[in-house]
Amino acid sequence: MAGTLAAGGRKRAVRAAAELVFARSWGERLIGVLHLMASLVLSALYLLPAAMLAVAAAWIVLRAAGLVRKISERVAQDLAVTLPLGDLVIEGLIFLVLFPPLATLIARLSCAIQRHRLESVFGVTGPGAPVLEMLSTSTGRFRVLGFLFGRDAWTAVVYSTAAGLQGLFSGGITIGLVVYGIAVSIGSFLGLGYLVIDGAAADIARLVTVIVGGLLAAFVGFLLVPLLVGLEVEVARRLLLDGADVRVRRRLLEVQDSRLRMVDAAEAERRRIERDLHDGAQQQLLAVTMTLARARARFDRDPEQARSLLDQAQAEAKEVMAELREVARGLHPRVLTDHGLEAALPVAAGRCPVPVRVDVDLPDRPSRRAEGIGYYVVCEALTNVAKHAAADNVAVRAERVRGNRRDDLLRLTVTDDGAGGAEPDAGTGLYGLWDRVNAVDGALRVHSPVGEGTVLTADIPWEA
Template structure:
C-alpha cells in the first residue's frame, strides 16, 4: 500500500503544498495522481480534465442565458407600449413571442439545468468515485400533472439553474485560467522559437528581444498553469460537492434515504447479534452452568458419607465455574469490553489486535478520550474490520491508526480511525463483508465511512466519527 490519502495530503503540506492539501481535504477526494498515475501523463490528464470543464462551462451557462433573454424580453415588452413601434406590433406576434419567451425558454432553461447537474454528477462518479443514490422526494404528489409542474417549475428546478450557473462560472474562471496559461504559454514559446530561427536566418539581432522574452515567459506561464491545475480541480470538486450533495435540502433528503435504507439492516443486525448471544450462551455458558449444578448436587450427596469425594467434586465445580466466567467474558467482550469503559481505546485496541490472526500494528494518537459513544463505535469498526480482514483479505499485515483531527468545513473535531491491510482488495459490500453494518453504525452518529479497495491493492477503511458523538 502506498498509504492513505490523508498521509499523502500531510506529505504535500510538509513539502510546501499547504493550500493543495487543505483543498484536497475539504473536497474529500485525492488529487488526480491517486487516480491516474504520475508524471507527464498526470499533467496531461489534469489539463484535459480542465479543458473538458471549460467546454462544459459554456453548456452550464445556457440556462441562465435563456433566462436573461426572457428578462430582456419582459423589459422590452414593458417599454414597447410607450413607443411608436408598440402601436404597430401585431397582436398575433405578441402572443407567439409570449409563448416563446414566457413558456418555452423557461422550460428549456430548467430542463437543461437538470441535465447539466446530471452531467456533473456523472463526472463526479466516473472521475472521482463520488456516487450518491437519488434521494426520494418526501413531498411527492400522486397527481402526475402536479409532478410535471414541480419537475419543470418547482424549487428544485430553479435551484439547479443556480447550481449550473455557479458550475459554469467556476469552469470559465478556473479551467479557463489554467488552459490560457498552459496553451497560450506553450504556443507562445513554440511560436517565439520559430520566430527566433527565422530572425537568425533573415532578420537583425535587434528583432530577437521580443521572441526571447516570449521564450522565457511562455514556459513559465505553462508551468504556473500546470501547478494550478490540481488545485483548480480540487476547488471544482469541492464546489460541486457542496452544491449537489451538501445543500441543506439535499442533506435532509439524503438523511431520509439513509434512515430508510439502514433501518431494516440495523434490525437484521440486531437480530443476528441476539441470536449469536443466545447461541453462545446456550452452547457454552448454559451447558457449563448445568454441569456445575450437577457437580455441586453430587458433592452435596457425598458430603455426609464420602467427604474426600465431595471435596474432589467441589474442586471440579470451582474449575467449571472459572470456565463459565471465561465463557461469559468472551460473550461480553463482543458487546462492550470493560477495558474500553475503564481505560479507553488506548487499552482496548491492543486487546482486540491480540485476538486477530493477522499481525496488527497499532498507532494510537489520542491525548485524551473522546465520548463513550465515539469510543464504542470506533472499537466496533476496528473489531469488525479485523474480522473481515481475517476472513476475506488474505493479508499479511494490518495497520490501525487513530487520531484526533479537525472537522474541516463542519466545525468541531473528529475521531479518525484508519484500518489498512496489504491483502487482495476488491472489498464489496454486496458479498457479505459486513461493510453495510459498519456504514450503518458510523452513520448512526453522523460519521462518515469511506473504503478504498482496488483489486490487488489492499484496502484502506477510514471512519471519521464526531469526537463528541
C-alpha cells in the first residue's frame, strides 16, 4: 500500500513537472528568460551581505591569530606588550562597526527588491513590513538594534544569500543555453553564407552542426525556464514569504484587511435577501392573503367563484414557494447538501449564460464547509465571467489534490477564454472570494493576462 502511494506521488510529481514545463506560452517563457537574466545581474547585490560578513569574520580570525602570535612573542621577552592600536581601531570600525549593519541593511533591500519583482511579474505577494512599523515593534534604544541585528535582519541575510546563489545558477543556465545558443546560431548562420560561396563541405557541415546545436540548446533552455522560475518562486515562498514570523504577520494583516470586507459583504448579503423577500415573496404572500380573503367573502354567496379564487391562491402559493427556493438556493442549494459538488456544479453551470464544461474528479466528498466554499467560489467566478469576461467558453474542474496525511486539497479551477485583465479593485468580487477561501487557510490564485483569458484556482483544505 505504501509503495502504491509512493508511486502515485511520483507520478503526480512527474505530471506536475510536465505541466509546468509544457503548459506555458512562449511569451511567458520569454518573460521568464528576462526575469532570470535580471536575477543573474542582481545576484551580485544579493550576495554582497554574505560577502561583507565573511570578510568581517575573516578579519576577526586573522587579527585574533596575529595578536595571539605577537602577544606570545612579547610575553617571552617582557610583560610590556605594545600593539599597533591605530590600525587596529580603524580596521575594527570598518569590519566590526560598519560592515555588519550595512550587510543587514543591504539584505533587507535585496528582500524588498525580490519581493517587488515576484509581485509585479508573477503576482506572488507577501507582507512587507514597513521600516517605521518594524522600528516601532521595540522600545527605546533597542529599536534600531532590533532592526539591524534582530531575527528578521538575519533571516533577510539568509534569503539574500540563497537568492543570490540561485540567481547565479538559474541565470547562468539561461545565459548558457538560451542567449549563448541563439547568439552562436545567428553568428554561424551569417558565416554559413560565406562558406557556401567559397568553402569546403566539411566546414559547411561543421557550421550547420553548430547552428543546429545552438538552436537545440536554446530550445532546451526555453523548456527549462518555467522550472527555474518555479524554483525561484518556491524558495521565495519558503524563506521570504512563509517563515513562521512572516506567516503570523501576514495573518494579522490579512485579518485586518478582510474583517471590514467580510462585515460589508455580510451586510450587503442581508440587504439582498431582505430586498428579494420584500420585492418577491412578501408581495406574493400579500397577494395570496388578499385572494383568500376574497374567496372567504364569496364562499356563501358564490361558491364557484370562491373555488376559483382558492385555485388562484394555491397557484400563487406555489409561486411563493418557488421564489423562496430561489432565495435559499443562493445561500446553500439543496442539491449540494444532498449530493455534493458532483451534482451541484452542473446545476450552477446551467444557470450561466456562457457555455460551461464541467469536469469533476472527486472520489469522495470533502467536508461540508469545503463544499460550500467551493460551490460559492465557482458560482461567483461564473458570475464574473458572464458580467466582465466577454468569453465564449468556460471550463470548470474540481479535483482532489493529495498531500501529506491530512493536507489534501479540494482544487477548483475556472478557466475562460475572455478578455482577461481581472482586477480585484474593479468590482469583480475577487476580494470576497479571497476572504472566504482564506478564512479556512486556503489559497486563491488568479492568472489573468490581458487578452488571454482568466484562470482562477482555489485550493481549499479537504477537511476545512
